[in-house]
Amino acid sequence: MADVKLTNVKKIYSNNVEVLKDINLDIKQGEFIVFVGPSGCGKSTLLRMISGLEEISAGTLEIDGVVVNDVPPALRGIAMVFQSYALYPHMTVYDNMAFSLQIAKTSKADIDQQVRKAADMLQLTPYLDRLPKALSGGQRQRVAIGRAIVRRPKVFLFDEPLSNLDAALRVATRMEIANLKDSMPDSTMIYVTHDQVEAMTLADRIVLLSGGDIEQVGSPLELYEHPANVFVAKFIGSPAMNIVPCRIEQTGAQTLVSLSASASIQTPIVTESSEQAKPAFFGIRPEDLVVVSAEQESLFSGDVSFVESLGEATLLYVKIPGADEMVIAKQAGTLNIKRGDKVYLSAPAEKMHLFDENEQSYLRKG
Ligand SMILES: Nc1ncnc2c1ncn2[C@@H]1O[C@H](COP(=O)(O)OP(=O)(O)OP(=O)(O)O)[C@@H](O)[C@H]1O
Ligand SMILES: [Mg+2]
Known part of the structure; x- marks a missing residue:
């Protein structure tokens, strides 16, 4: 449960291209923020910098008021869900969700409580004993989300979690994510997509990026009714x-x-x-x-x-x-x-x- 603050954040990859130019963003605890923008505009890079998977070239990143530029990913209190869900194929749904807690030496009783609570939230209870191969794509993606939930992170990061699903599953899983947001109102969530329907329906605020710059930040309706420029309008x-x-x-x-x-x-x-x-x-x-x-x-x-x-x-x-x-x-x-x-x-x-x-x-x- 945390605020996330980016101040003058830049990213320059080794080829000297400035991929993110000067990002300033104040995300409040409990907000659902969506990064949206055309392919290559820097959405994943920004998310990966927040997670710690990518180094920050300049500027500061604060989580809960603490500068974490040099804090390793595992210690940032963040959980990330990717486009490809990468479940352990030989483990049941239950064990996939329990794994990170077992590693952290959490007690069996606590693990059981966390896993069942997450499964209930994501409507996965009937599938806890199944292997991933016996699940649909949408169910697998929900297991990946469940894996993130049980760790009780301060911040959830999602990078296009629905983009591998077909249209109908995408709608259903989008609704699960909207429910998840309602049932965890204190959790800060940052969600990357290039699907504007996802952005409009899920976001408290949208951050519209283009070419490494923020074009506009605002509620979905603000961006729709009062676009700051022609790019946002279109x-x-x-x-x-x-x-x-x-x-x-x-x-x-x-x-x-x-x-x-x-x-x-x-x-x-x-x-x-x-x-x-x-x-x-x-x-x-x-x-x-x-x-x-x-x-x-x-x-x-x-x-x-x-x-x-x-x-x-x-x-x-x-x-x-x-x-x-x-x-x-x-x-x-x-x-x-x-x-x-x-x-x-x-x-x-x-x-x-x-x-x-x-x-x-x-x-x-x-
Ligand atoms: N490791 C890297 N080295 C050099 N350039 C990179 C690297 N990773 C990404 N880029 C470049 O940075 C820019 C932003 O990439 P990024 O993956 O953040 O875009 P994106 O907005 O997530 O796009 P998409 O919607 O296609 O996922 C792109 O021009 C990309 O080619
Ligand atoms: Mg991306």
């Missing part, structure tokens, strides 16, 4: 937010924006005052666009290039004159719209986003 949410180049015509409390192909629109976004029109980026999520009739006020109009019917929703790919990328509109249910139709798209003002020419977000009122 990473969180699927399909990604539409980003369309625009010009800011008039600044102030009601910023007037002209989109490449349509008339100027009022946005409730505050921008610093400026005499001249400025290039910027207008953002709107596919699910916030609504198809309206030609007479109504619209943001975009264009021809439908492609229709994807998903059953519960329909995606319209709309070619907007003057814009390079197609605008995607996500509408509930099925629609009577086909390729080649002209559509008009509108959106509520409070769902609009605006980014400056450096792709940083302007604040939205409310």
